[in-house]
Amino acid sequence: MRTGRDSRPDAAGELSLLVSSDGxxxxxLTEAHRDRPxxxxxxxxxxxSEIASLARGAGAEVLVFDTALSxxxxxxxxRASGLPVLDRTELILEIFQRRAKSREGRLQVELAKLEHLSTRLVRGWTHLERQRGGLSKTGGPGEKQIELDRRMIAERVKILRGQLRRLSRQRDTQRRSRQRGEQLTVSLVGYxxxxxxxxxxxxxxSGAYVANQLFATLDTTARRCWVGGGEMVVLSDTVGFIRDLPTQLIEAFKSTLDETVHANLLLHVVDASSVVRxxxxxxxxxxxKEVGAADVPSIxxxxxxxxxxxxxxxxxGEGGRIASVGVSALTGEGIDELRAALFEAAQSWRRDNALQPRELEPWERAKLEAEERRALASGETGEPPADSP
Structure with missing residues (x-):
């Protein structure tokens, strides 16, 4: 179900991909246009009523709306359709729940779902107006069930926030350790x-999970990346963004998205073939902008x-700095030019911060020298060996 007068050519395809990403x-697909909801x-x-009739005829089991519903x-x-309903926010939350693998990712998704639920406890609950009579450990006299539910959610949210703060401190420690290595930190961002x-x-x-699905990656992964000339950068893969990303998810994933805030450089990956790029x-x-990374330099x-x-x-662009690079990650086309851009950025970063290149360990230097010899012999400038750091 897609609504709104501002038509986006990719909206139907994006909604279908969201639906398939949720299994x-x-x-x-039905499009509807109104001046106001x-x-x-x-x-x-x-x-x-019309949509419900079409859905029953197609054998649909749920209605999905490409907008946020109250x-x-x-x-x-x-009640009117006799079918369960998912709005855009709930659909994305469900996908995130399916994709989260790490402990931090699962905690972040649970927090986002609970905060979303806390704003709409009236939905689907048949017992909310019942009063709890008498005294108990969980409620005082006359306390409504909805109040108990809200209190239990608030207590769980408090626990989750505490656990995420501890994990965030661990992440900060790891980040400071990487920064002490005096290597350019680069974060991949994009739709x-x-x-x-x-x-x-x-x-x-590396072998990060790849699929033709929305939000295939939720958990941040960091690896060192050879960019030529004995230079390495630390590259981080992050969660993908989407239009109208639920506020709860942005808030819950802020600790993960801090990788973008603290990066020295962002690689903003764009689907060049998209009609709405x-x-x-x-x-x-x-x-x-919402997470505070708008001023981080980017390519x-x-x-x-x-x-x-x-x-x-x-x-x-201005000042001769590389503003964009065209590549095909699938075929490898343009990857050499991207490595050269990263090498240039790393060298510029060192000059701006008066840093000398980090002294490589003997095993690191041996691997890089062997790779450079292999590249020269084969006429390539390409990628480091599979076992490179």
């Missing part, structure tokens, strides 16, 4: 499914250049 299959059912009772609107639509993890694997020869760039920039990486060859090649 469901889209049975059909109906307070009771968002679309109006007549349109909801608790009352969800409840009213469910979900732009190819960040594929690019991360291409640059670092400029809108996607704006969506990413908005989230970066735009136009990925999937095999599908949009016009963007190939590095482009320099």
């Amino acid at each position: 469901m299959e889209a049975a059909g 109906d307070p009771a059912t968002y679309l109006g009772s007549g349109k909801i 608790a009352a609107q969800e409840r009213n639509i469910e 979900t499914n732009a190819g960040k993890s594929t690019l991360f694997n291409r640059l670092t020869r 400029e809108e996607q760039i704006d969506s990413v920039n908005q989230v970066l 735009i990486v136009y990925n999937k250049a095999d599908l949009a060859p016009a963007v190939l090649g590095p482009v320099r």
Whole structure:
């Protein structure tokens, strides 16, 4: 279900991909346009009846709305249609719950879901107006069940925040350790499914999970990346962004997104083949602004250049600094130019901070020298060996 008068050419495809990323299959798409949302059912009772009839005919088991609904609107639509309802926020939360693998990721998603639930406890609860009579360990006389539920959620949220603070301190310690290594720290950011993890694997020869799904990566991964000339950078892969990313998720994942705030450089990965790539760039920039990373230097990486060859090649902006590079993380096209851009950025960063190149360990130098010999012999400038650090 997609609504709104401002039509986006990619909206239907993005919604279908969101649905499939949550393990469901889209049975059909209905577009609806209104000047303003109906307070009771968002679309109006007549349109909801029409949609319910279409959904039953297609064998649909749930209605998904590509917008945020109030608790009352969800409840009213469910009553009128006889089908469960997911709005955009809840759908993205469910996908995040499926994708989270690390302990920190799971805690962040649980926190986001509880904070979302706390604003809409009236939905789907048949016992909320019952009074708890008598005294008990969990409630005083006359305490409503909804008040107990809110109190239990608040207590769990407090516990989760404490656990996440401890994990955040561990992350800060790890980050300071990397910074003491005096290597440029680079964070990959971008719209979900732009190819960040594929690019991360291409640059670092690692095995980060890659799939044609939205939010395939939730847990931040950091690896050292060889960029030539004995220079290494620390590269981090982060969660993808999306338009109208739920506020609860931005808040819950702020500790993870701090990787972007503390990075020396951002690689903003863009799907060069997308018809709405400029809108996607704006969506990413908005989230970066919200987490405090808007002023971190960045290079735009136009990925999937095999599908949009016009963007190939590095482009320099003001002061001669590289502003963008076109690559195909899938085929490797343009990766050498991106490595050269990272090498240039690392050298510039060292000059600006009056830092000398870190002295490599003997085993690191031997591997780099062997790789450079292999690259020269084969006519490549490409990637480090699979076992490089």
